[in-house]
Amino acid sequence: AQSVAQPEDQVNVAEGNPLTVKCTYSVSGNPYLFWYVQYPNRGLQFLLKYITGDNLVKGSYGFEAEFNKSQTSFHLKKPSALVSDSALYFCAVPGAGSYQLTFGKGTKLSVIP
Amino acid sequence: KAGVTQTPRYLIKTRGQQVTLSCSPISGHRSVSWYQQTPGQGLQFLFEYFSETQRNKGNFPGRFSGRQFSNSRSEMNVSTLELGDSALYLCASSSGTGGGYEQYFGPGTRLTVT
Numbered sequence: 001a002q003s004v005a006q007p008e009d010q011v012n013v014a015e016g017n018p019l020t021v022k023c024t025y026s027v028s029g030n031p032y033l034f035w036y037v038q039y040p041n042r043g044l045q046f047l048l049k050y051i052t053g054d055n056l057v058k059g060s061y062g063f064e065a066e067f068n069k070s071q072t073s074f075h076l077k078k079p080s081a082l083v084s085d086s087a088l089y090f091c092a093v094p095g096a097g098s099y100q101l102t103f104g105k106g107t108k109l110s111v112i113p
Numbered sequence: 114k115a116g117v118t119q120t121p122r123y124l125i126k127t128r129g130q131q132v133t134l135s136c137s138p139i140s141g142h143r144s145v146s147w148y149q150q151t152p153g154q155g156l157q158f159l160f161e162y163f164s165e166t167q168r169n170k171g172n173f174p175g176r177f178s179g180r181q182f183s184n185s186r187s188e189m190n191v192s193t194l195e196l197g198d199s200a201l202y203l204c205a206s207s208s209g210t211g212g213g214y215e216q217y218f219g220p221g222t223r224l225t226v227t
């Protein structure tokens with residue numbers, strides 16, 4: 001079964017510092033991988049996806065993610081964190097033969113002014 | 114384009130009652146999925162519809178059902194509500210089928226069962 005894991009429940013980072021939110025995956029075949037963000041009392045917003053090709057994927061709001069096949073990781077990164085980046089971040093993978101998403105547990109990112 | 118809309122946004126029901134939630138996908142999107150989000154279980158897949166056909170269903174009891182209409186709008190129904198059904202129910206639409214298409218989520222319906 002396709003799955004993703006987010007090892008950190010919470011990540012704290014100072015405003016202006018680089019941020020990383022970690023995700024590892026377990027899939028058969030070539031993976032499709034997604035990052036979503038959820039602000040309080042809102043639905044999920046799509047940030048970026050990896051399908052194939054370049055290992056560095058650029059997405060919305062200055063976020064990017066690095067796909068690493070040998071480490072089965074797909075970490076979300078941003079060079080300079082903003083207070084407005086504080087939110088819940090989810091890594092996700094679609095099921096085999098469908099696009100139902102299996103989500104990680106989520107990582108709460110807090111950017112401290 | 115307008116995003117995914119869900120109605121109602123908030124709902125309070127009593128145990129044993131039933132509830133119907135509605136979702137209107139982004140114009141032109143024919144794929145709709147539903148998810149349940151709770152603090153304990155996180156985000157869990159409920160159903161997936163494409164062109165009025167249920168393509169996939171998650172591991173939920175038969176009390177949870179859904180359908181999709183010819184205009185791609187979707188509804189989900191929960192009968193005989195239990196306290197554990199309290200959750201944020203999210204609807205998502207996609208422009209295509211297959212794992213490579215991103216899904217766009219609505220704001221959710223917050224269901225509270227008392």
